[in-house]
Amino acid sequence: MNSTISMIRQIDALLPQTQCGLCGHRDGCLPYAQAIAEGEAANKCIPGGQPVADALAKLLDRGALKAEESVWPIQADGRPQRMKAVIREDECIGCTKCISACPVDAIIGSGKLMHTVLTDLCTGCELCIPPCPVDCIDLIEDVQPLPTEDLRIQEQNDLRRRYYAHIQREETRRMYRKGPVVRAEIDSELFARFSQQTDAVPAIEVKQKDISVQNTVSAQTTIELAKIRTQIKKLEKQLSVREDAQKQTQLIELNRQLQALQESSK
Numbered sequence: 001m002n003s004t005i006s007m008i009r010q011i012d013a014l015l016p017q018t019q020c021g022l023c024g025h026r027d028g029c030l031p032y033a034q035a036i037a038e039g040e041a042a043n044k045c046i047p048g049g050q051p052v053a054d055a056l057a058k059l060l061d062r063g064a065l066k067a068e069e070s071v072w073p074i075q076a077d078g079r080p081q082r083m084k085a086v087i088r089e090d091e092c093i094g095c096t097k098c099i100s101a102c103p104v105d106a107i108i109g110s111g112k113l114m115h116t117v118l119t120d121l122c123t124g125c126e127l128c129i130p131p132c133p134v135d136c137i138d139l140i141e142d143v144q145p146l147p148t149e150d151l152r153i154q155e156q157n158d159l160r161r162r163y164y165a166h167i168q169r170e171e172t173r174r175m176y177r178k179g180p181v182v183r184a185e186i187d188s189e190l191f192a193r194f195s196q197q198t199d200a201v202p203a204i205e206v207k208q209k210d211i212s213v214q215n216t217v218s219a220q221t222t223i224e225l226a227k228i229r230t231q232i233k234k235l236e237k238q239l240s241v242r243e244d245a246q247k248q249t250q251l252i253e254l255n256r257q258l259q260a261l262q263e264s265s266k
């Protein structure tokens, strides 16, 4: 079993971590890595293109296969063109559906307020586009220079960590969710098993629904939630007038705190 885990990890390390599901594995790169280790063809990662198909063939000592084609043209590094999502903010109705759909938490915004894509974090996976009820998300070409190999690995590691953090949050929310699920529910157990084998990603704990959980929110928590919401509103207002990297970081941190507090108070 350990040798299988080690092989899945080596395969996963070569996958782009876009978590787009275009390989046919809706839950992202890790389930595809597992399927490859079990014998599935290793040429299905569309964002990875030919370089990833070739690297996998080499790792697995299998014959080279032609990578499945992307709809985007091929870049100088042999991979399909990198894309980014952009929200037409004046058309956004603040429904928040795109936030739940984004596997790497690259969208910020609160209910009924304009939403924004954090361009540096967006992988162009397109998962936020179908849930948007007013179709106000566009994909544009990423015009940044192509990353070096080292930068690409760093980027992949960061995306993997962000996805595991996203899964853990969704796992917690799953127990309390009343509205419709925007994205198909993720099979968290596989990720939980792998997260326990490595320090490189946040550990995932699979939650069991506990109907005895009390939904009482203490007065202190209510005050704290109100304070954070006020700070978020203030920052969002300031940022809508002028960009400011430090305030943007504060905003992300406050949204994280808000989410954590909401979840712990459920």
Ligand code: SF4
Pocket (backbone or CB within 6 Å): 015, 016, 017, 018, 019, 020, 021, 022, 023, 024, 025, 027, 028, 029, 030, 032, 044, 045, 046, 047, 048
């Ligand atoms: S990046 Fe590649 S391996 Fe990962 S989910 Fe997308 S197509 Fe599948």
Ligand code: SF4
Pocket (backbone or CB within 6 Å): 084, 085, 101, 102, 103, 104, 105, 106, 107, 117, 121, 122, 123, 124, 125, 126, 127, 128, 129
């Ligand atoms: S913002 Fe949209 S396209 Fe970008 S990573 Fe998130 S879901 Fe994918």
Ligand code: SF4
Pocket (backbone or CB within 6 Å): 087, 091, 092, 093, 094, 095, 096, 097, 098, 099, 109, 115, 131, 132, 133, 134, 135, 136, 137
């Ligand atoms: S899904 Fe569309 S309308 Fe809803 S918050 Fe996202 S961008 Fe705005």
